[in-house]
Amino acid sequence: MIGCPCQVCHSSDERDKRMRQSIYLTTKQHRHILVDTSPDMRSQFLRSNLTKLDFCFITHDHADHLHGIDDVRPFCFGPPSKDIDIVIFEAHRQILETRFSYIFQRQKIFNEKNPYLGGGLPLLNLHIIxxxxxxxxxxxxxxxxxxxxxxxxxxxxxxxxxxxxxxxxxxxxxxxxxxxxxxxxxxxxxxxxxxxxxxxxxxxxxxxxxxxxxxxxxxxxxxxxxxxxxxxxxxxxxxxxxxxxxxxxxxxx
Ligand SMILES: [Zn+2]
Ligand SMILES: [Zn+2]
Structure with missing residues:
Protein backbone atom coordinates (compact mmCIF):
# COMPACT_ATOMS: atom_id res chain seq x y z
CA MET A 1 0.00 0.00 0.00
CA ILE A 2 1.31 3.44 -0.92
CA GLY A 3 2.91 5.16 2.06
CA CYS A 4 2.52 2.19 4.42
CA PRO A 5 5.48 1.65 6.77
CA CYS A 6 4.64 -2.00 7.61
CA GLN A 7 7.06 -4.92 7.24
CA VAL A 8 5.09 -6.61 4.45
CA CYS A 9 4.98 -3.44 2.35
CA HIS A 10 8.77 -3.13 2.76
CA SER A 11 9.56 -6.83 2.44
CA SER A 12 12.46 -7.85 0.19
CA ASP A 13 10.65 -11.12 -0.64
CA GLU A 14 9.42 -10.83 -4.25
CA ARG A 15 6.31 -12.85 -3.28
CA ASP A 16 5.21 -9.97 -1.03
CA LYS A 17 5.03 -7.58 -4.00
CA ARG A 18 1.34 -7.99 -4.76
CA MET A 19 -0.17 -6.33 -7.79
CA ARG A 20 -3.94 -6.13 -8.15
CA GLN A 21 -6.03 -9.26 -8.52
CA SER A 22 -6.44 -11.06 -11.85
CA ILE A 23 -5.78 -14.39 -13.55
CA TYR A 24 -5.04 -15.41 -17.14
CA LEU A 25 -6.24 -18.76 -18.46
CA THR A 26 -4.64 -20.74 -21.28
CA THR A 27 -6.98 -23.60 -22.12
CA LYS A 28 -6.29 -27.00 -23.65
CA GLN A 29 -7.96 -25.72 -26.83
CA HIS A 30 -5.48 -22.80 -26.89
CA ARG A 31 -7.94 -20.09 -25.86
CA HIS A 32 -6.42 -17.17 -23.98
CA ILE A 33 -8.74 -15.61 -21.46
CA LEU A 34 -8.19 -12.76 -19.01
CA VAL A 35 -10.24 -12.59 -15.82
CA ASP A 36 -10.41 -8.90 -14.78
CA THR A 37 -8.57 -5.91 -16.17
CA SER A 38 -6.90 -4.48 -13.07
CA PRO A 39 -5.15 -1.09 -13.00
CA ASP A 40 -1.91 -3.16 -13.07
CA MET A 41 -2.92 -5.04 -16.22
CA ARG A 42 -0.45 -3.32 -18.52
CA SER A 43 2.56 -4.02 -16.28
CA GLN A 44 1.36 -7.57 -15.67
CA PHE A 45 1.12 -8.35 -19.40
CA LEU A 46 4.45 -6.71 -20.21
CA ARG A 47 6.39 -8.56 -17.54
CA SER A 48 4.69 -11.90 -18.33
CA ASN A 49 5.36 -11.61 -22.07
CA LEU A 50 1.74 -12.57 -22.79
CA THR A 51 0.76 -11.64 -26.32
CA LYS A 52 -2.61 -13.28 -26.92
CA LEU A 53 -6.15 -12.52 -25.80
CA ASP A 54 -9.43 -14.00 -27.04
CA PHE A 55 -11.85 -12.51 -24.51
CA CYS A 56 -12.15 -11.19 -20.93
CA PHE A 57 -14.39 -11.86 -18.00
CA ILE A 58 -14.99 -8.97 -15.62
CA THR A 59 -16.01 -10.44 -12.26
CA HIS A 60 -17.45 -7.16 -10.94
CA ASP A 61 -17.25 -3.41 -11.33
CA HIS A 62 -14.84 -2.42 -8.56
CA ALA A 63 -11.92 -0.23 -9.61
CA ASP A 64 -9.24 -2.73 -8.58
CA HIS A 65 -10.67 -5.33 -11.00
CA LEU A 66 -11.71 -3.09 -13.87
CA HIS A 67 -9.88 0.19 -14.33
CA GLY A 68 -7.07 -1.13 -16.51
CA ILE A 69 -9.58 -1.96 -19.25
CA ASP A 70 -8.24 0.65 -21.67
CA ASP A 71 -5.01 -1.35 -21.86
CA VAL A 72 -6.82 -4.18 -23.68
CA ARG A 73 -6.62 -2.02 -26.80
CA PRO A 74 -3.33 -3.36 -28.26
CA PHE A 75 -5.08 -6.73 -28.67
CA CYS A 76 -7.66 -5.02 -30.93
CA PHE A 77 -5.18 -3.27 -33.25
CA GLY A 78 -4.28 -6.17 -35.52
CA PRO A 79 -3.81 -6.18 -38.44
CA PRO A 80 -6.51 -7.17 -38.99
CA SER A 81 -8.15 -5.22 -36.19
CA LYS A 82 -10.57 -7.27 -34.08
CA ASP A 83 -13.25 -6.64 -31.49
CA ILE A 84 -12.82 -8.31 -28.11
CA ASP A 85 -15.73 -9.45 -25.97
CA ILE A 86 -16.00 -8.45 -22.33
CA VAL A 87 -18.16 -11.06 -20.60
CA ILE A 88 -20.14 -9.75 -17.62
CA PHE A 89 -23.30 -10.24 -15.60
CA GLU A 90 -26.19 -7.83 -16.28
CA ALA A 91 -25.69 -6.35 -12.80
CA HIS A 92 -22.43 -4.73 -13.92
CA ARG A 93 -23.53 -3.40 -17.32
CA GLN A 94 -24.62 0.07 -16.29
CA ILE A 95 -21.45 0.99 -14.47
CA LEU A 96 -19.23 -0.23 -17.31
CA GLU A 97 -21.29 1.67 -19.89
CA THR A 98 -21.24 4.92 -17.94
CA ARG A 99 -17.75 4.81 -16.48
CA PHE A 100 -16.21 3.78 -19.83
CA SER A 101 -18.69 5.40 -22.19
CA TYR A 102 -15.98 6.20 -24.76
CA ILE A 103 -15.51 2.41 -25.10
CA PHE A 104 -18.98 0.93 -24.61
CA GLN A 105 -21.08 3.76 -26.03
CA ARG A 106 -18.64 4.73 -28.77
CA GLN A 107 -21.33 4.47 -31.47
CA LYS A 108 -23.26 7.23 -29.63
CA ILE A 109 -20.29 9.43 -28.80
CA PHE A 110 -18.44 9.33 -32.10
CA ASN A 111 -20.24 10.17 -35.34
CA GLU A 112 -19.77 12.07 -38.59
CA LYS A 113 -19.62 15.45 -36.83
CA ASN A 114 -17.40 14.18 -34.06
CA PRO A 115 -15.28 11.43 -35.60
CA TYR A 116 -12.83 9.47 -33.52
CA LEU A 117 -9.28 10.55 -34.40
CA GLY A 118 -6.13 8.52 -33.96
CA GLY A 119 -7.40 4.95 -34.13
CA GLY A 120 -6.38 3.88 -30.62
CA LEU A 121 -9.83 3.23 -29.21
CA PRO A 122 -10.31 -0.19 -27.54
CA LEU A 123 -12.79 -2.13 -29.71
CA LEU A 124 -14.58 -3.90 -26.88
CA ASN A 125 -18.13 -5.24 -26.78
CA LEU A 126 -20.13 -6.22 -23.75
CA HIS A 127 -21.37 -9.82 -23.79
CA ILE A 128 -23.99 -10.15 -21.06
CA ILE A 129 -24.46 -13.63 -19.63
ZN1 LIG B 1 -14.36 -5.93 -5.11
ZN1 LIG C 1 -10.96 -6.83 -5.27
Whole structure:
Protein backbone atom coordinates (compact mmCIF):
# COMPACT_ATOMS: atom_id res chain seq x y z
CA MET A 1 0.00 0.00 0.00
CA ILE A 2 1.31 3.44 -0.92
CA GLY A 3 2.91 5.16 2.06
CA CYS A 4 2.52 2.19 4.42
CA PRO A 5 5.48 1.65 6.77
CA CYS A 6 4.64 -2.00 7.61
CA GLN A 7 7.06 -4.92 7.24
CA VAL A 8 5.09 -6.61 4.45
CA CYS A 9 4.98 -3.44 2.35
CA HIS A 10 8.77 -3.13 2.76
CA SER A 11 9.56 -6.83 2.44
CA SER A 12 12.46 -7.85 0.19
CA ASP A 13 10.65 -11.12 -0.64
CA GLU A 14 9.42 -10.83 -4.25
CA ARG A 15 6.31 -12.85 -3.28
CA ASP A 16 5.21 -9.97 -1.03
CA LYS A 17 5.03 -7.58 -4.00
CA ARG A 18 1.34 -7.99 -4.76
CA MET A 19 -0.17 -6.33 -7.79
CA ARG A 20 -3.94 -6.13 -8.15
CA GLN A 21 -6.03 -9.26 -8.52
CA SER A 22 -6.44 -11.06 -11.85
CA ILE A 23 -5.78 -14.39 -13.55
CA TYR A 24 -5.04 -15.41 -17.14
CA LEU A 25 -6.24 -18.76 -18.46
CA THR A 26 -4.64 -20.74 -21.28
CA THR A 27 -6.98 -23.60 -22.12
CA LYS A 28 -6.29 -27.00 -23.65
CA GLN A 29 -7.96 -25.72 -26.83
CA HIS A 30 -5.48 -22.80 -26.89
CA ARG A 31 -7.94 -20.09 -25.86
CA HIS A 32 -6.42 -17.17 -23.98
CA ILE A 33 -8.74 -15.61 -21.46
CA LEU A 34 -8.19 -12.76 -19.01
CA VAL A 35 -10.24 -12.59 -15.82
CA ASP A 36 -10.41 -8.90 -14.78
CA THR A 37 -8.57 -5.91 -16.17
CA SER A 38 -6.90 -4.48 -13.07
CA PRO A 39 -5.15 -1.09 -13.00
CA ASP A 40 -1.91 -3.16 -13.07
CA MET A 41 -2.92 -5.04 -16.22
CA ARG A 42 -0.45 -3.32 -18.52
CA SER A 43 2.56 -4.02 -16.28
CA GLN A 44 1.36 -7.57 -15.67
CA PHE A 45 1.12 -8.35 -19.40
CA LEU A 46 4.45 -6.71 -20.21
CA ARG A 47 6.39 -8.56 -17.54
CA SER A 48 4.69 -11.90 -18.33
CA ASN A 49 5.36 -11.61 -22.07
CA LEU A 50 1.74 -12.57 -22.79
CA THR A 51 0.76 -11.64 -26.32
CA LYS A 52 -2.61 -13.28 -26.92
CA LEU A 53 -6.15 -12.52 -25.80
CA ASP A 54 -9.43 -14.00 -27.04
CA PHE A 55 -11.85 -12.51 -24.51
CA CYS A 56 -12.15 -11.19 -20.93
CA PHE A 57 -14.39 -11.86 -18.00
CA ILE A 58 -14.99 -8.97 -15.62
CA THR A 59 -16.01 -10.44 -12.26
CA HIS A 60 -17.45 -7.16 -10.94
CA ASP A 61 -17.25 -3.41 -11.33
CA HIS A 62 -14.84 -2.42 -8.56
CA ALA A 63 -11.92 -0.23 -9.61
CA ASP A 64 -9.24 -2.73 -8.58
CA HIS A 65 -10.67 -5.33 -11.00
CA LEU A 66 -11.71 -3.09 -13.87
CA HIS A 67 -9.88 0.19 -14.33
CA GLY A 68 -7.07 -1.13 -16.51
CA ILE A 69 -9.58 -1.96 -19.25
CA ASP A 70 -8.24 0.65 -21.67
CA ASP A 71 -5.01 -1.35 -21.86
CA VAL A 72 -6.82 -4.18 -23.68
CA ARG A 73 -6.62 -2.02 -26.80
CA PRO A 74 -3.33 -3.36 -28.26
CA PHE A 75 -5.08 -6.73 -28.67
CA CYS A 76 -7.66 -5.02 -30.93
CA PHE A 77 -5.18 -3.27 -33.25
CA GLY A 78 -4.28 -6.17 -35.52
CA PRO A 79 -3.81 -6.18 -38.44
CA PRO A 80 -6.51 -7.17 -38.99
CA SER A 81 -8.15 -5.22 -36.19
CA LYS A 82 -10.57 -7.27 -34.08
CA ASP A 83 -13.25 -6.64 -31.49
CA ILE A 84 -12.82 -8.31 -28.11
CA ASP A 85 -15.73 -9.45 -25.97
CA ILE A 86 -16.00 -8.45 -22.33
CA VAL A 87 -18.16 -11.06 -20.60
CA ILE A 88 -20.14 -9.75 -17.62
CA PHE A 89 -23.30 -10.24 -15.60
CA GLU A 90 -26.19 -7.83 -16.28
CA ALA A 91 -25.69 -6.35 -12.80
CA HIS A 92 -22.43 -4.73 -13.92
CA ARG A 93 -23.53 -3.40 -17.32
CA GLN A 94 -24.62 0.07 -16.29
CA ILE A 95 -21.45 0.99 -14.47
CA LEU A 96 -19.23 -0.23 -17.31
CA GLU A 97 -21.29 1.67 -19.89
CA THR A 98 -21.24 4.92 -17.94
CA ARG A 99 -17.75 4.81 -16.48
CA PHE A 100 -16.21 3.78 -19.83
CA SER A 101 -18.69 5.40 -22.19
CA TYR A 102 -15.98 6.20 -24.76
CA ILE A 103 -15.51 2.41 -25.10
CA PHE A 104 -18.98 0.93 -24.61
CA GLN A 105 -21.08 3.76 -26.03
CA ARG A 106 -18.64 4.73 -28.77
CA GLN A 107 -21.33 4.47 -31.47
CA LYS A 108 -23.26 7.23 -29.63
CA ILE A 109 -20.29 9.43 -28.80
CA PHE A 110 -18.44 9.33 -32.10
CA ASN A 111 -20.24 10.17 -35.34
CA GLU A 112 -19.77 12.07 -38.59
CA LYS A 113 -19.62 15.45 -36.83
CA ASN A 114 -17.40 14.18 -34.06
CA PRO A 115 -15.28 11.43 -35.60
CA TYR A 116 -12.83 9.47 -33.52
CA LEU A 117 -9.28 10.55 -34.40
CA GLY A 118 -6.13 8.52 -33.96
CA GLY A 119 -7.40 4.95 -34.13
CA GLY A 120 -6.38 3.88 -30.62
CA LEU A 121 -9.83 3.23 -29.21
CA PRO A 122 -10.31 -0.19 -27.54
CA LEU A 123 -12.79 -2.13 -29.71
CA LEU A 124 -14.58 -3.90 -26.88
CA ASN A 125 -18.13 -5.24 -26.78
CA LEU A 126 -20.13 -6.22 -23.75
CA HIS A 127 -21.37 -9.82 -23.79
CA ILE A 128 -23.99 -10.15 -21.06
CA ILE A 129 -24.46 -13.63 -19.63
CA UNK A 130 -26.54 -15.23 -16.90
CA UNK A 131 -25.31 -17.54 -14.16
CA UNK A 132 -25.26 -21.24 -15.07
CA UNK A 133 -23.34 -23.69 -17.22
CA UNK A 134 -22.69 -22.57 -20.77
CA UNK A 135 -20.31 -22.88 -23.67
CA UNK A 136 -18.40 -19.70 -24.41
CA UNK A 137 -16.06 -19.65 -27.41
CA UNK A 138 -15.93 -23.45 -27.35
CA UNK A 139 -15.13 -23.70 -23.62
CA UNK A 140 -17.54 -24.88 -20.95
CA UNK A 141 -17.89 -22.57 -17.97
CA UNK A 142 -20.16 -22.63 -14.95
CA UNK A 143 -20.69 -19.10 -13.66
CA UNK A 144 -22.23 -18.30 -10.29
CA UNK A 145 -23.09 -15.32 -8.12
CA UNK A 146 -21.14 -14.42 -5.00
CA UNK A 147 -22.28 -11.70 -2.58
CA UNK A 148 -19.79 -8.81 -2.37
CA UNK A 149 -20.89 -5.93 -0.15
CA UNK A 150 -23.95 -4.34 -1.76
CA UNK A 151 -23.25 -6.03 -5.08
CA UNK A 152 -22.30 -9.37 -6.59
CA UNK A 153 -19.17 -10.93 -8.04
CA UNK A 154 -19.02 -13.54 -10.80
CA UNK A 155 -17.57 -16.85 -9.62
CA UNK A 156 -16.02 -18.96 -12.38
CA UNK A 157 -15.72 -22.74 -12.68
CA UNK A 158 -13.82 -24.28 -15.62
CA UNK A 159 -12.68 -27.91 -15.95
CA UNK A 160 -12.09 -28.53 -12.24
CA UNK A 161 -10.73 -25.04 -11.48
CA UNK A 162 -12.81 -22.63 -9.42
CA UNK A 163 -12.10 -18.91 -9.06
CA UNK A 164 -13.81 -17.40 -6.04
CA UNK A 165 -12.74 -13.83 -5.22
CA UNK A 166 -14.27 -10.71 -3.72
CA UNK A 167 -17.07 -12.20 -1.63
CA UNK A 168 -17.93 -12.26 2.05
CA UNK A 169 -19.53 -15.69 1.79
CA UNK A 170 -20.08 -18.56 -0.62
CA UNK A 171 -23.84 -19.17 -0.84
CA UNK A 172 -25.33 -22.71 -0.93
CA UNK A 173 -26.01 -22.61 -4.71
CA UNK A 174 -22.33 -21.97 -5.36
CA UNK A 175 -21.24 -24.59 -2.82
CA UNK A 176 -23.29 -27.19 -4.72
CA UNK A 177 -21.23 -26.46 -7.84
CA UNK A 178 -17.91 -26.52 -6.00
CA UNK A 179 -18.20 -29.33 -3.44
CA UNK A 180 -16.61 -32.55 -4.65
CA UNK A 181 -15.98 -31.14 -8.16
CA UNK A 182 -13.02 -28.86 -7.57
CA UNK A 183 -9.41 -29.89 -8.14
CA UNK A 184 -7.95 -26.40 -7.92
CA UNK A 185 -9.63 -23.73 -5.82
CA UNK A 186 -8.40 -20.13 -6.00
CA UNK A 187 -10.08 -18.39 -3.09
CA UNK A 188 -10.44 -14.91 -1.61
CA UNK A 189 -8.49 -14.53 1.67
CA UNK A 190 -8.03 -10.87 2.47
CA UNK A 191 -6.63 -10.84 6.00
CA UNK A 192 -6.93 -12.37 9.48
CA UNK A 193 -9.59 -10.00 10.85
CA UNK A 194 -13.21 -10.35 9.65
CA UNK A 195 -14.17 -8.06 6.77
CA UNK A 196 -17.57 -6.85 5.50
CA UNK A 197 -16.97 -7.63 1.83
CA UNK A 198 -14.23 -10.30 1.71
CA UNK A 199 -13.45 -13.72 3.15
CA UNK A 200 -10.90 -13.61 5.95
CA UNK A 201 -8.54 -16.44 6.88
CA UNK A 202 -11.01 -18.22 9.19
CA UNK A 203 -13.86 -18.20 6.66
CA UNK A 204 -11.63 -19.13 3.71
CA UNK A 205 -10.24 -22.08 5.66
CA UNK A 206 -13.76 -23.25 6.58
CA UNK A 207 -14.83 -23.19 2.94
CA UNK A 208 -11.66 -25.01 1.85
CA UNK A 209 -12.46 -27.77 4.35
CA UNK A 210 -16.02 -28.04 3.05
CA UNK A 211 -15.20 -27.88 -0.67
CA UNK A 212 -12.22 -30.22 -0.19
CA UNK A 213 -10.28 -29.39 -3.36
CA UNK A 214 -7.06 -31.25 -4.21
CA UNK A 215 -5.21 -27.93 -3.98
CA UNK A 216 -6.22 -24.47 -2.84
CA UNK A 217 -4.52 -21.14 -3.45
CA UNK A 218 -5.27 -18.17 -1.22
CA UNK A 219 -5.46 -14.88 -3.05
CA UNK A 220 -6.40 -11.17 -2.85
CA UNK A 221 -4.35 -10.83 0.34
CA UNK A 222 -3.68 -7.37 1.72
CA UNK A 223 -0.56 -6.49 3.72
CA UNK A 224 -1.74 -8.13 6.94
CA UNK A 225 0.54 -11.15 6.48
CA UNK A 226 3.77 -11.89 4.59
CA UNK A 227 3.93 -14.78 2.12
CA UNK A 228 6.11 -16.75 4.54
CA UNK A 229 3.71 -16.24 7.47
CA UNK A 230 0.68 -17.05 5.31
CA UNK A 231 2.36 -20.23 4.07
CA UNK A 232 3.04 -21.34 7.64
CA UNK A 233 -0.51 -20.62 8.75
CA UNK A 234 -1.97 -22.71 5.91
CA UNK A 235 0.55 -25.51 6.32
CA UNK A 236 -0.26 -25.89 10.03
CA UNK A 237 -3.88 -26.66 9.12
CA UNK A 238 -3.76 -28.34 5.71
CA UNK A 239 -0.19 -29.51 5.00
CA UNK A 240 1.15 -28.59 1.57
CA UNK A 241 -2.21 -28.66 -0.27
CA UNK A 242 -3.12 -25.07 0.65
CA UNK A 243 -0.73 -22.20 -0.09
CA UNK A 244 -0.91 -18.47 -0.64
CA UNK A 245 -0.70 -17.59 -4.35
CA UNK A 246 1.78 -15.02 -5.57
CA UNK A 247 2.14 -12.84 -8.65
CA UNK A 248 3.39 -14.59 -11.80
CA UNK A 249 2.56 -18.01 -10.34
CA UNK A 250 1.53 -20.64 -12.87
CA UNK A 251 -0.98 -23.31 -11.86
CA UNK A 252 -1.90 -26.42 -13.87
CA UNK A 253 -5.44 -27.76 -13.67
ZN1 LIG B 1 -14.36 -5.93 -5.11
ZN1 LIG C 1 -10.96 -6.83 -5.27
Missing amino acids: SPGTQTLYGEQFTLFELPHGHGITMGIYHEGMAYVVDCQEIPPAAMTILKGNTNVLIIDCLQRAPHQTHLNVTKAFEYIREIAPKRAYLTHMNHDLSHVDFTKMAKDQFGASVTPACDMQQVLY
